[in-house]
Amino acid sequence: xxxxxxxxxxxxxxxxxxxxxxxxxxxxxxxxxxxxxxxxxxxxxxxxxxxxxxxxxxxxxxxxxxxxxxxxxxxxxxxxxxxxxxxxxxxxxxxxxxxxxxxxxxxxxxxxxxxxxxxxxxxxxxxxxxxxxxxxxxxxxxxxxxxxxxxxxxxxxxxxxxxxxxxxxxxxxxxxxxxxxxxxxxxxxxxxxxxxxxxxxxxxxxxxxxxxxxxxxxxxxxxxxxxxxxxxxxxxxxxxxxxxxxxxxxxxxxxxxxxxxxxxxxxxxxxxxxxxxxxxxxxxxxxxxxxxxxxxxxxxxxxxxxxxxxxxxxxxxxxxxxxxxxxxxxxxxxxxxxxxxxxxxxxxxxxxxxxxxxxxxxxxxxxxxxxxxxxxxxxxxxxxxxxxxxxxxxxxxxxxxxxxxxxxxxxxxxxxxxxxxxxxxxxxxxx
Amino acid sequence: xxxxxxxxxxxxxxxxxxxxxxxxxxxxxxxxxxxxxxxxxxxxxxxxxxxxxxxxxxxxxxxxxxxxxxxxxxxxxxxxxxxxxxxxxxxxxxxxxxxxxxxxxxxxxxxxxxxxxxxxxxxxxxxxxxxxxxxxxxxxxxxxxxxxxxxxxxxxxxxxxxxxxxxxxxxxxxxxxxxxxxxxxxxxxxxxxxxxxxxxxxxxxxxxxxxxxxxxxxxxxxxxxxxxxxxxxxxxxxxxxxxxxxxxxxxxxxxxxxxxxxxxxxxxxxxxxxxxxxxxx
Numbered sequence: 001x002x003x004x005x006x007x008x009x010x011x012x013x014x015x016x017x018x019x020x021x022x023x024x025x026x027x028x029x030x031x032x033x034x035x036x037x038x039x040x041x042x043x044x045x046x047x048x049x050x051x052x053x054x055x056x057x058x059x060x061x062x063x064x065x066x067x068x069x070x071x072x073x074x075x076x077x078x079x080x081x082x083x084x085x086x087x088x089x090x091x092x093x094x095x096x097x098x099x100x101x102x103x104x105x106x107x108x109x110x111x112x113x114x115x116x117x118x119x120x121x122x123x124x125x126x127x128x129x130x131x132x133x134x135x136x137x138x139x140x141x142x143x144x145x146x147x148x149x150x151x152x153x154x155x156x157x158x159x160x161x162x163x164x165x166x167x168x169x170x171x172x173x174x175x176x177x178x179x180x181x182x183x184x185x186x187x188x189x190x191x192x193x194x195x196x197x198x199x200x201x202x203x204x205x206x207x208x209x210x211x212x213x214x215x216x217x218x219x220x221x222x223x224x225x226x227x228x229x230x231x232x233x234x235x236x237x238x239x240x241x242x243x244x245x246x247x248x249x250x251x252x253x254x255x256x257x258x259x260x261x262x263x264x265x266x267x268x269x270x271x272x273x274x275x276x277x278x279x280x281x282x283x284x285x286x287x288x289x290x291x292x293x294x295x296x297x298x299x300x301x302x303x304x305x306x307x308x309x310x311x312x313x314x315x316x317x318x319x320x321x322x323x324x325x326x327x328x329x330x331x332x333x334x335x336x337x338x339x340x341x342x343x344x345x346x347x348x349x350x351x352x353x354x355x356x357x358x359x360x361x362x363x364x365x366x367x368x369x370x371x372x373x374x375x376x377x378x379x380x381x382x383x384x385x386x387x388x389x390x391x392x393x394x395x396x397x398x399x400x401x402x403x404x405x406x407x408x409x410x411x412x413x414x415x416x417x418x419x420x421x422x423x424x425x426x427x428x429x430x431x
Numbered sequence: 432x433x434x435x436x437x438x439x440x441x442x443x444x445x446x447x448x449x450x451x452x453x454x455x456x457x458x459x460x461x462x463x464x465x466x467x468x469x470x471x472x473x474x475x476x477x478x479x480x481x482x483x484x485x486x487x488x489x490x491x492x493x494x495x496x497x498x499x500x501x502x503x504x505x506x507x508x509x510x511x512x513x514x515x516x517x518x519x520x521x522x523x524x525x526x527x528x529x530x531x532x533x534x535x536x537x538x539x540x541x542x543x544x545x546x547x548x549x550x551x552x553x554x555x556x557x558x559x560x561x562x563x564x565x566x567x568x569x570x571x572x573x574x575x576x577x578x579x580x581x582x583x584x585x586x587x588x589x590x591x592x593x594x595x596x597x598x599x600x601x602x603x604x605x606x607x608x609x610x611x612x613x614x615x616x617x618x619x620x621x622x623x624x625x626x627x628x629x630x631x632x633x634x635x636x637x638x639x640x641x642x643x644x645x646x647x648x649x650x651x652x653x654x655x656x657x658x659x660x661x662x663x664x665x666x667x668x669x670x671x672x673x674x675x676x677x678x679x680x681x682x683x684x685x686x687x688x689x690x691x692x693x694x695x696x697x698x699x700x701x702x703x704x705x706x707x708x709x710x711x712x
Binding site: 033035037038039040041061063064065066067069072073076077079080081082084085254255258259262263265272274275278279282284285 | 469470471474476561565570571649650653654655665666667668669670671672673
C-alpha cells in the first residue's frame with residue numbers, strides 16, 4: 001500500500017479515536033472516580049466496586065497510581081482545580097499539605113459523623129488542623145474540620161520468626177539480643193533494616209526513635225533530632241542494628257525486606273500491615289507459613305513501644321461535582337457489613353469489632369494486634385506541610401549513615417541543622 | 432597480511448561482535464525471560480536465567496486484568512496523531528525554505544530556531560505547559576498530548592524533512608510548473624511521491640519518540656481515559672511491591688510496536704537517515 005493510502009486510512013482513524021477517547025469523565029452521580037494508590041492498599045476498595053454498583057447503581061472508577069505518583073497527581077489536580085476525582089486516597093502525612101491548601105471538603109456537613117467502633121485516633125488523623133500535638137502557625141486560627149476518613153488502618157508493627165524463638169521481643173534490648181543470637185547461628189539476618197533513602201528508612205526509624213524517647217520536633221516545633229535521646233536512637237539503628245542486619249541495608253526497601261522474610265532469610269523486622277499480604281502471608285511465595293508472629297512495636301528506653309501510623313484516608317476534593325454522592329460512598333464503606341466484606345477481600349479495616357472478629361484472624365493474624373495498636377494510640381508523623389521536605393532530609397542522612405558516608409552523630413546534627421533552616425524559612429518558630 | 436593473519440583478524444572480529452551483540456541482547460533476553468516468570472519464581476533467592484515455569488499470565492494481567500490495553504490504544508492514537516501533525520507542520524515550514532527562493536538568512540533562522548527548540552529540556556517547560564493545558568481545559572485529554580508531542584518533535588521533523596527535500600532536484604518540479612501545473616498539483620504529484628522514503632523515515636523516528644515519552648503523559652493526564660502505556664507500566668512499582676513480571680511484560684509489549692515498524696520499514700529508514708548527510712546547500 002502506498003504511503004498516502006496508509007495516511008488516508010490511519011490518520012482519520014487516529015483523529016476520530018482521539019476525539020472519542022478524550023471526552024472528560026462524567027460528572028454525574030451515576031459514576032464516582034476515585035484516585036487510589038496502586039498496590040495492596042486499594043485491593044479491598046477494588047473488591048467493593050461491583051458490590052456498590054449492584055447495591056446503589058453507582059459505578060466506581062478506580063484510577064490507580066503508585067505512591068509518589070499519586071501525590072504528584074493529586075497536587076496537580078488540586079492546583080488545576082480539576083473535577084476529575086470525586087474521591088481521593090491519601091496517606092496520612094499528606095493531610096497537612098492538603099489541609100493547609102484547603103483542597104478538601106469538610107465531611108461533617110456531608111453527614112459523616114464519628115462512630116465509637118472506630119478508634120478515636122482514626123478520626124483525629126483525618127481532622128485538620130490536628131486536634132493534638134503541635135499545630136502549624138498558619139493553621140492555628142482555622143476551625144477543625146474532618147477532611148478524611150481512614151479506609152486502610154495501617155499502623156507499623158513488628159514481626160519475628162516464632163520457629164526460631166517462641167517468645168517475641170518485648171523491648172528493643174531484646175530485639176538486639178535476639179538478633180545477635182540468630183546472627184551467631186549464621187543462617188538468618190538478625191534484623192532486617194528497611195534503609196533505602198528518604199521515606200523508607202524514615203518509616204523504619206521513627207518507631208525506634210519514639211520508643212527510645214527521641215523525636216523530630218517538640219511541642220513548639222523546636223528540632224530535637226540532635227538531643228541525646230534522638231542521637232542514641234540513631235546510633236542504635238546505624239551501629240547496633242546494622243551490625244546484625246542483612247547485607248546492604250541502605251539499599252533495602254519494603255519489597256526486599258518482604259522477600260528476605262518470606263524466603264526464611266531474616267529473623268525479625270518492623271512491618272506495615274499493607275505489606276504483610278504481598279509476601280510473608282502469600283501462600284504462593286512464602287517459605288515461612290505459620291512461622292511468623294506479629295506483635296506491637298517493642299518498648300524502648302522511653303518505657304513504651306510507639307507504633308507509627310500510616311493510615312490511608314478517603315477525602316473529597318472541593319472541586320468534585322459529586323460531593324454528596326462521594327460522601328454517601330464513604331458512609332456506605334464504613335458500615336460494619338461492608339467492612340467485613342472489605343476485610344475478606346484483602347482490605348485492611350479500621351473498625352475495632354471487625355479487626356477483632358474471630359472469623360477473620362486465621363487469614364489475617366495481625367488484625368487483633370492492629371486493633372490494639374490503633375487504640376494505643378500510635379504516633380502520627382509531625383503535622384506540617386513541610387513534612388515531605390523534612391522526611392527527605394532525615395532519610396537522606398540516615399541512609400548516608402547506614403552506607404558509611406557519615407557517622408550516626410553526624411547524621412543527627414546534619415539533619416537537625418537542615419531541618420531548622422527549612423522550618424524557619426517556612427515561618428515556624430523553630431529553634 | 433598472510434592467510435593466517437586474515438583468519439585471526441576475522442576470528443577476533445567475530446568474537447568482538449559476538450560480545451557486543453551479547454551485551455546488547457542480554458537485557459532484552461532477560462526482559463523476555465522475566466515476563467514469562469511467575470511471582471514464585473521471582474521470589475527465589477537466586478534469580479534464574481530462564482523461567483522455570485513459563486507462563487503468559489503477566490501479559491494477560493497487563494493487557495486485560497489491569498486494563499492497560501486501553502492505555503496501549505491511547506499511545507497508538509497519540510503517537511499517530513502527533514506524528515501526523517508534526518509532519519504536516521514540518522512540511523509547511525520546509526517547503527518554502529527548500530523549494531521557494533527564500534533568503535539564506537531566513538533559512539538559517541528557521542533551522543536554528545527549530546534546533547533551539549530541540550535543545551530545550553522538556554522539564555523546563557512542563558510547568559508552563561501544565562498551566563496552559565489546564566487553562567484551556569485540555570487537562571487529562573488526549574489532544575493535549577497530541578499537541579505537546581507534535582511541538583516537541585517538530586524540530587526533528589523539520590531537520591529530517593529539510594534534508595530529504597533538499598535532495599530532490601528543483602528542476603523536476605519546475606518542469607511541471609512550466610507545463611502548466613499548479614504548485615499544489617506539483618507538490619501532490621511530484622514532491623510528495625518522491626519524498627515518501629524520507630517521510631516514512633520521519634514517521635518512524637517521530638513515532639518512536641512519541642511512543643516512549645513519559646513526563647508529559649504523566650503530568651498532563653489523570654485517568655486511564657488519557658494515560659499512555661508508559662505511565663501505566665511505571666505504575667507497577669508500588670510502595671510495598673515491585674511487580675517485576677508484569678512490568679517486564681509491559682516492557683516487551685512496549686518494544687514490540689516500534690520494533691515491528693522499524694523492521695517493516697528498515698530499508699526506508701536507513702536510506703532516509705543517510706539522505707542528505709553529505710551535502711549541505
